[in-house]
């Protein structure tokens with residue numbers, strides 16, 4: 001591409017079978033059409049979306065965005081994408097740490113890895129030098145990989161790797177980045193293992209060229225001002241001070257705390273296991289992704305990360321554990337072995353419901369290690385519950401386990417879980433922002449009214465956020481208005497926020513097209529039956545009845561109309577063409 | 584959706600921001616609904632096709648706001664850029680759209696949250712609720728009001744006032760609502776249980792809005808009981824506080840304040856430094872206008888007064904402090920607490936007025952109203968003195 005502001009104009013392709021390294025220079029029109037990150041990765045995944053996860057030709061895609069590596073706040077994130085071994089649907093994870101920034105500084109908008117190495121290997125990138133190196137780290141934990149590579153890596157390089165869970169075939173396998181960050185959901189680590197790829201190391205010495213630095217600085221100040229004014233981000237109870245664990249008290253007080261495998265929604269011991277309890281016990285320090293001023297990660301004095309809210313909740317309320325040390329241990333073991341704590345917690349809860357067995361410190365740790373050794377539990381609750389003939393105990397959507405937000409306490413969340421293109425996931429539409437956190441304004445969480453269009457618009461916005469790339473959390477304070485200014489300042493491309501939203505619609509629709517090609521339809525856009533038949537925990541003036549199935553289906557039908565899908569949730573040729581996705 | 588459209592249409596009228604039966608509010612889920620029929624709806628409907636929005640708010644502002652907006656728009660090329668805190672933080676600027684067509688409105692709404700159409704009204708939209716449109720509409724009116732009166736005083740002082748401004752100013756002043764002079768009856772404290780605290784806060788919130796001392800959505804209110812600060816939630820409407828108050832223990836044992844007002848830190852710090860039990864915060868217009876007025880013409884901090892002012896400024900004896908919303912390094916959480924703890928009230932530059940009370944909201948409310956009335960009087964005395 002001619003102009004090199006924001007984007008580098010180069011995508012790096014590595015074939016692990018042939019060891020061939022090639023460069024692609026996408027047409028500028030492709031950048032405009034898909035922006036970067038999740039959008040561009042989706043574009044490149046599209047022709048391969050129906051390949052089986054074990055097919056060496058199925059690519060792993062790692063993409064940066066036009067804002068990556070710039071002064072735009074929280075722009076250090078990137079996307080890792082492929083087809084999920086857990087769900088069979090498309091799967092991408094917004095990943096933090098330094099990975100995307102270093103890739104960009106090395107000169108690449110994205111990296112596409114295909115093929116299969118005949119022996120375990122690592123990929124090492126230093127600007128234009130790309131090496132595929134044999135690795136003797138097979139079976140090593142993530143910490144062992146980071147420690148081993150630390151001595152040989154250049155200062156500031158980023159390392160991503162898989163742990164033993166992936167190598168042993170777990171469909172919950174994650175990819176760990178820079179020790180404390182994880183691309184957790186959907187089992188993408190298993191695809192790395194299938195390609196015999198143990199780690200990726202990237203270091204760049206370049207920079208991201210910015211078209212108008214003054215304008216970028218101006219909008220950066222606007223965003224700083226907005227985040228400073230946000231209780232949930234920078235407030236004294238906000239993520240910056242406490243980590244996302246500050247949601248723990250709130251979710252319990254709102255009767256949205258999934259307890260005993262979603263059989264209840266309040267956790268009597270919540271006040272002993274909240275973020276304040278972690279802060280008191282494990283004096284922590286702030287940590288975060290490249291280019292972020294919020295720094296929502298918390299690291300305990302002994303170097304282990306304080307769990308994110310979802311892991312805090314799933315390793316306590318969901319599985320009946322009251323031991324705070326065990327939560328930290330379980331979370332850390334998941335990181336070491338390379339497994340997604342959300343799906344792990346959910347699978348343990350499913351196992352507890354089926355067997356009636358309570359966890360002890362020992363049995364819990366045993367279960368985690370067995371999961372990472374390729375045990376049945378290591379394939380997630382959907383697989384495990386079906387194996388036991390108890391499919392109703394899997395709290396998952398499209399096979400992906402639900403995170404720690406009970407949908408009976410927020411109906412937009414119910415709809416968002418059901419329609420999410422990557423399965424049981426709260427991040428696609430992130431209705432938590434308005435149904436609980438009151439941003440941009442509060443909506444009635446016990447109503448489906450208006451939610452279809454709200455969810456659709458939010459999915460489009462978040463598709464753009466993941467493509468620019470920026471962090472979802474910043475949008476609890478700033479809006480697309482400020483980030484559009486940042487995008488224009490960086491790239492020089494004149495565009496409005498609403499135009500970007502249309503691009504978000506394209507990115508999302510492309511994902512529905514890929515899922516439809518893999519056979520997903522309305523019957524997959526659904527919630528576990530429990531939510532329609534069993535109430536949550538009422539009290540404190542709040543009633544939590546089961547969701548009304550008729551209302552849910554009406555809201556879903558509205559969503560299909562708003563999203564312009566047919567009544568079976570499938571893309572239509574007319575909209576596919578309008579969005580330019582038919583080529 | 585229809586219920587929400589009706590609700591915010593009514594609110595615009597009851598808060599004196601629009602004339603009865605004037606607001607047009609549309610909401611879209613799978614179907615588009617409007618609060619009332621109107622021939623202009625045909626044009627507005629087109630906006631839903633081209634913008635990713637779920638609601639739209641339109642109305643001609645009530646007087647004197649319509650006159651103010653049209654006047655400012657007449658003197659501005661493409662966008663008004665007020666300098667009060669709400670605009671600096673949330674609106675950035677307010678575009679002017681000179682054509683009443685969907686395509687012209689679309690261009691501006693793609694860029695900004697609210698748009699002025701001279702002679703017609705204000706249009707704004709939301710992506711999750713008509714409440715967003717309502718908030719932006721009301722913020723636009725507030726910002727333009729403050730700008731209009733601030734500019735007038737500055738021009739008068741600098742002898743650059745023209746006849747047109749003078750004439751419009753007279754017209755606007757004639758249409759200003761009379762200041763309130765009597766106080767509302769509010770429950771007496773100190774309060775000893777949570778239920779009474781919550782009820783007293785809700786009652787006081789309703790009065791602050793009813794007296795026009797804040798435009799609904801903004802402002803906050805708190806009460807301290809047994810080491811816990813009860814505070815209105817972020818973005819809550821002060822006249823509808825039931826269910827929107829968070830208990831925040833001051834010992835840091837819980838993070839239930841995650842959805843609390845962004846001023847929680849400042850409130851807590853006031854309580855730590857004083858014996859006050861309650862705090863009221865509103866955005867009374869003349870207090871804000873006077874806080875932005877400074878005769879130190881050659882000050883090196885000019886243009887950055889809201890964060891950099893180092894002068895000990897007062898208006899009618901009330902301290903004026905700099906500070907931005909929230910907890911950033913230049914946040915008002917650093918400047919406000921000492922000021923309010925020592926005098927019971929303080930104004931944040933370009934932002935609003937905070938007052939405290941020892942037992943209940945009676946004294947805090949009295950201070951709020953009294954200071955606003957004094958600022959208003961002071962403003963017009965200054966105008967007189969320069970004439």
Ligand code: SF4
Pocket residue numbers: 074077096097287288289292293294295296297471472473474
């Ligand atoms: S807010 Fe947290 S997750 Fe987001 S960019 Fe910052 S550190 Fe990373």
